[in-house]
Every structure is written in structure tokens, then in C-alpha cells.
Amino acid sequence: MIFFARLLLRRAALLIMLLAAVFVAVDLLPGDTARAVLGREAAPEQIAAKEHELGLDRALPMRFWRWIAGVATGDFGRTARGRPxxxxxxxxxxxxxxxxxxxxxxxxxxxxxxxxxxxxxxxxxxxxxxxxxxxxxxxxxxxxxxxxxxxxxxxxxxxxxxxxxxxxxxxxxxxxxxxxxxxxxxxxxxxxxxxxxxxxxxxxxxxxxxxxxxxxxxxxxxxxxxxxxxxxxxxxxxxxxxxxxxxxxxxxxxxxxxxxxxxxxxxxxxxxxxxxxxxxxxxxxxxxxxxxxxxxxxxxxxxxxxxxx
CATH class of the missing domain: 1.10.3720.10 (MetI-like)
Structure with missing residues (x-):
């Protein structure tokens, strides 16, 4: 049982590292999430407000930590368009x-x-x-x-x-x-x-x-x-x-x-x-x-x- 517990912990840690890599990879993609949601004609104030709403104005490690904490309670958050x-x-x-x-x-x-x-x-x-x-x-x-x-x-x-x-x-x-x-x-x-x-x-x-x-x-x-x-x-x-x-x-x-x-x-x-x-x-x-x-x-x-x- 101890062997299986350690094995599951190692694989869970690997999954968390993979998710961290996903956050980094998506963050490096060209384009802007807020502008993709609001459209090209959105004003800078609207873009800034949307980024604040989505938490994009926070540092990437903080965003990842908040998301992982939510997943631990069964909450995967909301999409950029507001759907759970x-x-x-x-x-x-x-x-x-x-x-x-x-x-x-x-x-x-x-x-x-x-x-x-x-x-x-x-x-x-x-x-x-x-x-x-x-x-x-x-x-x-x-x-x-x-x-x-x-x-x-x-x-x-x-x-x-x-x-x-x-x-x-x-x-x-x-x-x-x-x-x-x-x-x-x-x-x-x-x-x-x-x-x-x-x-x-x-x-x-x-x-x-x-x-x-x-x-x-x-x-x-x-x-x-x-x-x-x-x-x-x-x-x-x-x-x-x-x-x-x-x-x-x-x-x-x-x-x-x-x-x-x-x-x-x-x-x-x-x-x-x-x-x-x-x-x-x-x-x-x-x-x-x-x-x-x-x-x-x-x-x-x-x-x-x-x-x-």
C-alpha cells in the first residue's frame, strides 16, 4: 500500500507540473484573452476591466496557485466568456x-x-x-x-x-x-x-x-x-x-x-x-x-x- 501511495503521489506531482507547463504555454501564445473575448473594437478601458475580471492582471504563478486551489475544492473556475x-x-x-x-x-x-x-x-x-x-x-x-x-x-x-x-x-x-x-x-x-x-x-x-x-x-x-x-x-x-x-x-x-x-x-x-x-x-x-x-x-x-x- 505504501508503494502504491508513493506512486500515486509521484504521478499527481507530475500532473501538477504538466498543468504548470500548460499555464506557461498558453500565456506565451500570441494574442490577448480579453481582446479575443470582447473583439477588436473594444476600448482600452474595457480591455483593462476584463483583464481585471479574469485575473489576468495578476502574476502567472499567483493565477496558477488560485486555479489549483479551486480545483482542490472541485471548482475549475469560469471560462473567459463567463461560463462555468x-x-x-x-x-x-x-x-x-x-x-x-x-x-x-x-x-x-x-x-x-x-x-x-x-x-x-x-x-x-x-x-x-x-x-x-x-x-x-x-x-x-x-x-x-x-x-x-x-x-x-x-x-x-x-x-x-x-x-x-x-x-x-x-x-x-x-x-x-x-x-x-x-x-x-x-x-x-x-x-x-x-x-x-x-x-x-x-x-x-x-x-x-x-x-x-x-x-x-x-x-x-x-x-x-x-x-x-x-x-x-x-x-x-x-x-x-x-x-x-x-x-x-x-x-x-x-x-x-x-x-x-x-x-x-x-x-x-x-x-x-x-x-x-x-x-x-x-x-x-x-x-x-x-x-x-x-x-x-x-x-x-x-x-x-x-x-x-
């Missing part, structure tokens, strides 16, 4: 969570069987295409892949919509509008995790106890389930935990390409307004989710190591 950030996250995060969740499920149900099959048939002619295919999937950025999917399946074949139409609840009006964004998010992660699953299983299969189990006449299924998978599981789970962060980051780009009603548009608008509170709130939310997934991965790793003793 908490309300904005409640409205826009569920569609992003839906998109990322479907992409994660698709990644798991495709990459685990594919990586297992690849590990079981290493060197076979049927698996030779997986090496270049997974490499290509990992190498292509999400926005490039999203553009290609739109060109092929929306503009070329006309099978799927290129943009997202939002209903009253803030979600896409039809499931077909999720297909291309989910594929754009999941395909790179499927390529990466397929390689991780294959490598983890191949490494675990080299352990001496696996060879002993094979010589004892156990079936391949029993050897895989009882002697290979428990050793490979921590690496696989850690990879999927990292994938959560990659999906959250990638969804912000993919949402912009497909006009999807999630945090992507919010983040793009907040960067344009130099709205530090919104950018930092999105980073905090993503960071907490990633920390939670990594904590789960650490727990599984500890359980696996205890089982080996």
Missing part, C-alpha cells in the same frame, strides 16, 4: 467519452486475438503482412487517417457521413456518424497494441516453466491460459492503459476533423481565446483518467508478481 468550466465539461465530455470508449473496446477486441494469433504463428506466411500493416497503422497520424477515410468512404463511395450532425442531447444523431471517427482513432492503437500483445506473449512463452508445461503434455490452450498469459498480462494491460491517454489526445484532433461535438471543439476554441482555465481543465480531466488506468495496470502487475512467487 464544470458545466462545460459536463456537457462536452460525455460525447468524447463515448467516442473514446468505443474506440478502446474496438482496440481490445481486435488487437488481443490478432496479437495472440500472430504470436502463435510466428514465421507463418499468413502473418507476414502483419509486420508492415501494423507499422503503417502506427505511423500514420490520426488527422491524416481521418482525412483519408473521409476521401474514401464519404466523398468517394458515399457510404458514411463526413461530418457529425448533433441532436438536442449533444450526441450524434445516428450511429453511422461514429464509424469514421472511431476508425480514425482505433486503427493506430490496434496496430500498436497488436504488436505489444504479440511481443509480450512471445517473451512469456520463452520462460522455462512454459517449456516444462509443454513437455508435460498440456494442451496449447491450457499452456496459454495458465502459463503464458499471466506473465504477459501486466505488459498488455499497461499498454491498454497508455492507449487510453492516446485515445483522449487523438480524439481532440479527430473531433475537429469530423466536427464531432466533444472536447475537441472546446479545446480549439479555448486555445484561440487563450483561455487557460479551459485548457488546464481538459488536461486535468484527461490526466486523472490516465492516472486511474495506470493505477489499475500497477495493481494487475503487483497481483501477477505475487502469483509468481
Amino acid at each position: 468550466v464544470d458545466e462545460l465539461l459536463v456537457d462536452k465530455f460525455p460525447p468524447t467519452l463515448l467516442l473514446g470508449g468505443i474506440a478502446l473496446v474496438l482496440t481490445v477486441i481486435v488487437s488481443v486475438p490478432l496479437g495472440t494469433w500472430w504470436a502463435a504463428r510466428q514465421g507463418a506466411a499468413s502473418t507476414r503482412l502483419l509486420q508492415p500493416a501494423t507499422t503503417m497503422a502506427v505511423a500514420i497520424p490520426e488527422f491524416v487517417l481521418a482525412t483519408v477515410l473521409i476521401l474514401v468512404f464519404a466523398l468517394g463511395l458515399g457510404w458514411l457521413p463526413a461530418v457529425t450532425i448533433t441532436g438536442r442531447a449533444g450526441f450524434p444523431t445516428g450511429p453511422d456518424m461514429l464509424v469514421l471517427p472511431v476508425l480514425a482513432l482505433a486503427m493506430p492503437q490496434i496496430g500498436w497494441n497488436t504488436r505489444v500483445v504479440r511481443a509480450a506473449l512471445a517473451d512469456a512463452a520463452q520462460a522455462p516453466h512454459v517449456e516444462t508445461a509443454v513437455l508435460d503434455g498440456l494442451s496449447a490452450r491450457v499452456v496459454l491460459a495458465r502459463h503464458v498469459l499471466p506473465f504477459a498480462l501486466p505488459t498488455i494491460v499497461t499498454s491498454f492503459a497508455t492507449t487510453v491517454g492516446m485515445l483522449l489526445g487523438g480524439s481532440l484532433v479527430v473531433e475537429t476533423v469530423f466536427n464531432y461535438p466533444g472536447l475537441g471543439a472546446v479545446l480549439a476554441g479555448s486555445v484561440a481565446d487563450r483561455d487557460t482555465s479551459v485548457v488546464a481543465a481538459v488536461v486535468t480531466l484527461s490526466g486523472v483518467i490516465i492516472l486511474g488506468m495506470l493505477a489499475v495496470a500497477d495493481g494487475i502487475r503487483a497481483w501477477s508478481l505475487r502469483g509468481r512467487r
